[in-house]
């Protein structure tokens with residue numbers, strides 16, 4: 001029985017969203033050079049053995065870039081998947097799905113960073 | 124390719140319909156059935172066939188497609204002329220909106236051959252064989268080609284589409300330099316036909332909260348107006364994950380606008396202005 005205007009208003013404006021949108025763009029831009037660097041390095045070490053890769057990853061620049069890549073990648077993934085869920089999931093499952101995506105991405109990013117640090121600090 | 128206007132010729136044409144069976148996933152009461160065929164009057168030589176969506180919630184069961192054969196020698200050049208010809212000469216129960224018959228009132232928007240356009244500015248000769256005419260998609264149908272736009276106009280009302288100013292009304296008009304006036308070019312021309320909003324996938328999935336391209340273009344029209352003094356309020360109304368940020372720059376809106384406007388660009392300008400406000 002609500003009026004059309006009340007229905008259009010809904011719960012009003014969240015007065016937010018720009019941070020999410022902007023973070024998505026910034027992480028996307030950051031991922032361009034990082035992905036090129038990562039793929040280039042993988043190709044460069046294509047024939048190399050285990051030790052060669054470890055030595056490369058232990059160099060300060062490579063380990064730093066690897067951690068930044070992991071942060072940007074999984075942050076971007078979480079933001080992007082959140083948009084997909086908000087677009088298409090209209091049931092109560094939305095809330096659960098959003099939390100699962102956040103935690104999943106956080107877990108993957110942490111796992112990657114811990115692995116990188118373990119390599120860096122391994123003797 | 125970035126679509127900037129509906130005048131642009133597409134570099135390749137996509138399938139008009141995804142290859143899914145007709146009525147796929149449609150609830151039983153909305154399944155479209157085959158309706159009547161109305162043959163051309165005897166003696167007609169230049170005949171064009173129109174397949175027209177029909178639905179009368181008070182009388183019929185399901186929606187149906189009626190086939191009309193129109194005598195082109197007896198009828199004007201536009202699709203709207205054909206509809207008027209059908210209503211006058213064949214089936215007076217056919218319902219559609221029209222007023223200006225020259226593309227300025229926005230009443231006659233419908234889905235012509237699968238894309239949204241004004242019936243009064245589309246030449247019959249540009250239509251496929253047979254030509255198909257459906258009401259605007261994603262809106263409840265009141266009757267035949269008349270969609271219910273209540274919610275869209277309520278969303279429009281919500282953005283308060285009029286000049287907001289706190290400086291006292293001057294003796295004469297509020298002045299604008301020619302340069303300031305030019306900022307609303309490409310936006311003030313919108314006739315609110317809702318071809319764009321009806322074609323926007325984000326509005327299909329989240330139309331209850333997402334404002335859609337027409338209303339966002341109108342919001343930008345006021346944000347871009349140098350005389351308006353309510354930017355803060357307007358941006359606050361818009362900055363919302365659903366109201367504004369559901370737009371994913373799919374650009375169906377720009378592709379279909381029968382006035383050649385670019386709602387996608389207007390939305391990008393709003394997003395830029397919100398970022399600018401942040402610092």
Ligand code: SF4
Pocket residue numbers: 312313314315316317318319320336337340379380381382383384386
């Ligand atoms: S922007 Fe174009 S398609 Fe959309 S309502 Fe305005 S005139 Fe119609």
Ligand code: SF4
Pocket residue numbers: 322323324325326335336369370371372373374375376377386387390
């Ligand atoms: S650009 Fe935005 S408003 Fe236009 S059709 Fe795409 S999602 Fe809808």
Ligand code: FES
Pocket residue numbers: 220221222223224225226227228229230231232241242243244
């Ligand atoms: S009748 Fe006015 S726009 Fe077509």
